Amino acid sequence: MAMSPHAPAENPSTPSGYGFELVVQHTLERVRGDTSGELAGYIPELARVDPERFGISVVSVEGEVVSAGDAEVPFTIQSISKAFAFCLALEIAGRDKVLSRVGVEPSGDAFNAIVFDPHTNRPFNPMVNAGAITVSGLIAEELGADAFPMVLDRFSAAAGRSLSVDEAVYSSEAATGHRNRGIAHLLTSAGALVADVDATLDLYFRQCSILVTASDLARMGATLANIGENPLTGSAAFSVEAVRATLAVMFTCGMYNFAGNWAFDVGVPAKSGVGGGILGVVNRQLGIATYSPRLDAKGNSVRGIAAFRELAEELGLHLFDPTNRGSAMLTAFGR
Numbered sequence: 620m621a622m623s624p625h626a627p628a629e630n631p632s633t634p635s636g637y638g639f640e641l642v643v644q645h646t647l648e649r650v651r652g653d654t655s656g657e658l659a660g661y662i663p664e665l666a667r668v669d670p671e672r673f674g675i676s677v678v679s680v681e682g683e684v685v686s687a688g689d690a691e692v693p694f695t696i697q698s699i700s701k702a703f704a705f706c707l708a709l710e711i712a713g714r715d716k717v718l719s720r721v722g723v724e725p726s727g728d729a730f731n732a733i734v735f736d737p738h739t740n741r742p743f744n745p746m747v748n749a750g751a752i753t754v755s756g757l758i759a760e761e762l763g764a765d766a767f768p769m770v771l772d773r774f775s776a777a778a779g780r781s782l783s784v785d786e787a788v789y790s791s792e793a794a795t796g797h798r799n800r801g802i803a804h805l806l807t808s809a810g811a812l813v814a815d816v817d818a819t820l821d822l823y824f825r826q827c828s829i830l831v832t833a834s835d836l837a838r839m840g841a842t843l844a845n846i847g848e849n850p851l852t853g854s855a856a857f858s859v860e861a862v863r864a865t866l867a868v869m870f871t872c873g874m875y876n877f878a879g880n881w882a883f884d885v886g887v888p889a890k891s892g893v894g895g896g897i898l899g900v901v902n903r904q905l906g907i908a909t910y911s912p913r914l915d916a917k918g919n920s921v922r923g924i925a926a927f928r929e930l931a932e933e934l935g936l937h938l939f940d941p942t943n944r945g946s947a948m949l950t951a952f953g954r
């Protein structure tokens with residue numbers, strides 16, 4: 620089989636013919652030395668994690684799994700939950716109702732900015748806090764007491780195992796999330812949030828505190844790549860329409876005020892969280908996740924961004940790369 624120009628066999632920094640595992644392993648090793656960035660200190664419990672942890676996991680829609688480093692170390696999903704909550708909200712509240720409360724326009728602002736779209740008086744998109752709190756409010760409005768069990772159930776179906784909440788992080792965030800409380804009250808006054816503020820924030824803080832590993836996240840990403848069906852368990856987690864909408868918003872808004880740079884360099888739908896995770900989805904091909912908790916000034920994992928840049932280059936993952944082969948690489952390497 621002919622190798623793409625991006626195939627490791629032709630990249631001088633990667634030993635030829637060693638396989639997909641070594642592309643992932645070498646990416647981890649090349650990026651590991653970057654110890655810049657800071658832990659998310661604004662949620663006290665997040666400042667207690669081991670800053671040295673670094674893991675990468677890749678899962679294909681054919682069910683192949685390749686991981687390196689600390690891919691089984693648990694951390695809180697944080698803002699990566701916003702993508703999956705949006706996907707669920709589209710299903711249970713419907714597209715029109717969701718879009719009447721939150722836009723799908725990049726804001727160019729920080730994740731916790733207190734700013735609404737001046738034309739609609741609604742949050743710009745579901746990936747920034749204001750939009751995500753609106754989405755949690757919609758789920759709470761539709762499902763009441765069943766809201767969090769449903770969120771946990773669907774996230775677990777996407778991951779292919781039963782996930783749980785880090786109660787210490789949840790309590791820490793609930794006790795200190797004054798800015799998010801402020802945003803929720805402003806959303807109520809703007810008419811974007813209809814559900815009770817406390818119930819909404821409880822759901823939002825809980826969904827952010829769900830514990831995942833990089834390999835869980837890669838499987839969740841592979842579920843999105845596989846248009847809503849977990850490729851390892853065969854269970855359907857999300858509808859095709861909701862997945863398409865979610866990937867579109869991840870592509871334009873998932874990395875906040877870094878989304879343009881990310882689309883330019885990496886070129887796959889993605890979502891980051893202040894817990895240190897980044898999830899990328901190569902449509903119909905791969906879920907890719909990194910975990911490294913030191914963050915840049917925009918709240919994105921430093922080594923996560925570097926690893927995704929390397930992998931996109933090595934494997935030709937960019938959406939507009941003519942050599943994009945994604946999971947076909949696994950076949951090319953004879954797995």
Ligand code: DON
Binds near residue numbers: 730731799891
């Ligand atoms: O709203 C918050 O502050 C957090 N629970 C989630 C923020 C987050 O992960 C932003 N991501 N980079």
